[in-house]
Amino acid sequence: MSELKKQQVECSFYESAFKTAVCVTVSLESYLAGVKNGKYEALVKRLRSYKAAGDTERADNAKKKLPLLVAGGVMEGGRKLEHMVRYSRCTTIDLDDVPGDPLDFLRRAETLDYVKAGHISPSGTGNKLFVLVDSSLPDHVTAFGYVSRMIERDLPGVKVDTSGKDANRSCFVSYDPDAFYKEVAQVVHVPVDELKAEKQPAAPAVRAIRRGGGQPGANALSNYIDRFESDNPFADGGRHSYLVRLTSALNSAGFSEYEVETECLRRYSEPGFGEKEIRGIVADIYRRYRSAHGCNPYDPSKGAKPGACLKNLKNLSPAPDFSTPEDDGSMGFDIEAEDARLPHFGRDLFDRLPKLLADAVAPAADDTEFDLMLLAGLTVCSTALPGVTGNLKDEPYAPPFYTLLIGPSGSGKGCIHAMHKVVEPWQRYVADMSRHDVEQYKKEKETYDTYKFQQRYGKKKTTAGPVPTEPKPVFLKQLHMSGYTTMARMIEQLHINDHYASLMFETELESVTVTLTQDFGGYGYLLNQIFHHETISSSSKTNGSFLVRRPMMGLLATGTPGMLAQLVPSTESGLFSRLLIYKITGHTEYRPLTSSDNVRQNAFYYDGLGLRLLDIAIHLDKSPTFVSFSDKQRKRLDRYFKREYYNVRVFNNNDVASVVLRHRLIIFRMAMVLTALRKGESLSTDAHIEISDEDFETAFHIGTRTLQHSLLISTSMKHSKAEHHYKIPTIQLDLFADMPDEFRITEILELASVRGISRATVYRMLKKAQEYKLLISVGAGCYRKTEEGKNVKNSETD
Incomplete structure (x- = not known):
């Protein structure tokens, strides 16, 4: 007991x-x-x-x-x-x-x-x-x-x-x-x-x-392998080469072929790595390197360390070099971000923008500033379009989305600060209207409390007329959301704002990253849910209970690559795939002072644009809008994103597949912004609007280019050093596309070596290409591309 x-x-x-x-x-x-x-x-x-x-x-x-x-x-x-x-x-x-x-x-x-x-x-x-x-x-x-x-x-x-x-x-x-x-x-x-x-x-x-x-x-062989495994962790995807190295070490240690084969079958046999392959590896090593047998005998009493055998494996048994380099060779050599061929949006977009956005980006001094101000304008406007919705995969979505502008200090990120003035009049208008409702609530509550007091103490007889009822509590709506906000307060404020979208606007990303590390501020998972309007809630004795069935919030922030690494340390982070990221590349130039500072009114340019957005928002609030793609536009999206989806699955990191898929939604939201702004400017009352081809092309152009920025950033996510290294995200895609319709394994390995891609990466790529029916093996180390494989194009040809 x-x-x-x-x-x-x-x-x-x-x-x-x-x-x-x-x-x-x-x-x-x-x-x-x-x-x-x-x-x-x-x-x-x-x-x-x-x-x-x-x-x-x-x-x-x-x-x-x-x-x-x-x-x-x-x-x-x-x-x-x-x-x-x-x-x-x-x-x-x-x-x-x-x-x-x-x-x-x-x-x-x-x-x-x-x-x-x-x-x-x-x-x-x-x-x-x-x-x-x-x-x-x-x-x-x-x-x-x-x-x-x-x-x-x-x-x-x-x-x-x-x-x-x-x-x-x-x-x-x-x-x-x-x-x-x-x-x-x-x-x-x-x-x-x-x-x-x-x-x-x-x-x-x-x-x-x-x-x-x-x-x-227990026996000496079992103990030897146990210690070998401790020093040399087994990695998925390298079973063959791992067993080659282990068997070579065991051969040099003097263990017999039979007992090695028996123990390896017991330990490593599994579906996909069967008995036949294991027996073949052991027999091949013991046959080819018979002269190396026992050259480094294992003596348990001396505490020999099998891990050392692996480090000098070529001296023990000259096994084929299947080892992979310390750095990940799957993406090739390190490059500078400037060498990644990230194009600007192009000034030709200017003439295709709604008038408000065109005026907002007109002061841009160069192509980079144009890109930054356009993304900032789209993001802040997305939060001032009440009543605008659309469906994607049968799920309802509102326009707000998340944008992150990344660049080193002094790269020009600060130009977006003025964009907050565009949305401030709308935010003040909602707060003022809400303040009026709060004052009305206080009056009704005072009347109700007075009535209850008189009834309780019988100080006044009942008079004719309606009996006061307890009013529903009303709180002040505040659409601006600070990065330095507690998780509980964020949920409460989203609950209060209800019908309207909030905006988290931070020119210092550090305010967000620092808050997320605090016990009171861990709202990282909330950002993931808010992006898809998923229900969020909180309940505490102090603050009460809040349930937000359809939270809406946009996010616009700027920061350095180091700050990004703190916000999303790896591509597995759900937040990374929900961000529209723009990486500032190229060498920035000093911008001289100009005579425009002589005109006082120039400081209020964006305040005037804010009043125009306010008129648009008020009109849209009274005229609900449902936005949708045309069938032609959907097919265009599907063609592009199907190709990109399989490209990252086969030639890139699987973690970024979600980045590709969510950029469809980001493009849809940008198209919704453009469509809604045009409706507001024309004072249209149409309840259902199909996105115009012009607005679709604009959103598609921006979204597909920022996708390339995200893919570039993803290649640096696993590095924790202060100096960030980048790699060409399309290196495997280009390698596959550059091969002829029929090729030998030696040919692709030779070209991969020149481009800095490891042998193991090539074999994995070929295996996945066959799984996705881009390639077939015709035997004797020869491969032939399928029709789908022939359609894989070099990234520079699109």
Whole structure:
């Protein structure tokens, strides 16, 4: 009974990944009971249905809304490691995308005496296992590595996700009627001192006992490979070359071919990397490099380090060089941003703009300033078009969008400051009208309170006339949203603004990045939801409850490349794909003072434009507008974005596919702005307007060029250095397009080498090109382009 009580595991339960200040202490047993009895069934089934339909974006959003469990211990005040007040000695093992049926692996895990509990992951493709250890909190990472080795050894074919190594690691809840929980499980003894002496988590000397099975002992080969793997982490996509290097090291260490083949089959055999290929690699290395066998014998008593073998692999066995360079060679050599061939929009757009926008960009001193002011004008105007909507993929959207202008200090970003004057009259008008409503509310509330007081104390007889009713609270609308805003205040203000779009206008991006890092300001995920008008809400004892069913907000900000890296550190960030980004390139020139400063009235030029926008906004507020593409325009968009989508899938980073797709929506919103401005200027009352070809071409021209800016920026996202490096985003596309309709592998490898593209990248590109039916292999190292492959054009020819 004492053992049973001892194994009650305390965990921390969070209602949401975004609400980490408050959690509830639960037992692991009660959590597993909820997983089994369907407590989270509806939420998890929705996630799995999205995943089954291939809708990864909705699946990811659904997953983020699931509650969280921290099995490592009891947390207070947050979810960081410093918030852990009691350690439960429980490690969470995450097995993503197991090879085969997840239920089968779960049943096999249940037979392991040391696995306390487990269930299928919320995605339905992996497993979550919970294992108890006897080590302390400071040694949790060591214990995690030790347990991971046991799991990978006892469940051949699985790979533990190492991102779960920390004690405060959380996992999303799931639904699994076949989940299991053992009242008593074997507590794993972690030899902390021995492992620390080795400076790496080693595999257990004895495999865990299986029910009904024996207890096989460890051997020198197994220990050698364990230590080799610790020094040389296995990377997906390089299984063949990884096994070549490992086998070469094992050959040099003196292990026999038979035992190496047996152990490699047990460890690495999985769907897509079968027995035949593994046997072939081992046999080939031992045959070709027979003379190198045993040249670097392994002596466990001397603590030889297999990791060193890999670093001098060519000296051990002259295996083919499949290694990849330290820097990512998939994008070629580093380039300067100025060399990326990013064109300006072109002054020919000027004559095609609505009169208000044309006047707004007229003062531009050069092509760069023209581009910046045009984007700024479109963005601020998008927030002053009430009642304008349109559908894209059967979802209703309003015009506001997000724009980020990036450039070094002194590059001319400050020219957009005047654009805020264009929208200020509209924002003041809404505030003034709202202020009138607030004053009216106060009067009605005072009348109502007076009536209730008199009724309560009977100081006045009831008179004829309507009985006062309690008025609905009215608050002041403020459409300007500061970057330095708390998350709660943002939700509250969006709720108050309701029918009208807010605008976050910041010429210093740092105000946003600093606020996002504060506990009170983490509204990053709100920006993602607001972009698509998704429902947002908040509830607190101090501020009450707010539900915004259709939030609308535009964003215009300027910053340096360093600030961008803090805002969106990687291309996986959802915010990155929602931003229209313009990268200032080229060498800026000193701009001399001019005699225009002699005219006082010039300082109020944009104030006059603001009054014109105010008239347009008032007219649109009284005349709702539905905007749509023509069939011809939709087909034009589909042709372009289908090509770009597959181009980034095959020739670029998969993370930026969402950037391509969301630029369709950005183009639609810019076209809505142009269409609505024309309606306001002409005082038209048409309720449904089809976007004109002229406005479509303008929006398409701007959107497709800013897409190239985003793709360029994406090549620098993984660099955290102060000096940002850029690469040509179309390097793989151009390589493929420049090859003849039929070519040999040696030809494309030679051309890739000249362009700075690694061999491994070429092989991955060819594989993906075949998957997307751009290429077919005709054997003997020869390839032939399909008709679709022949249509892939060099980026400079479009």
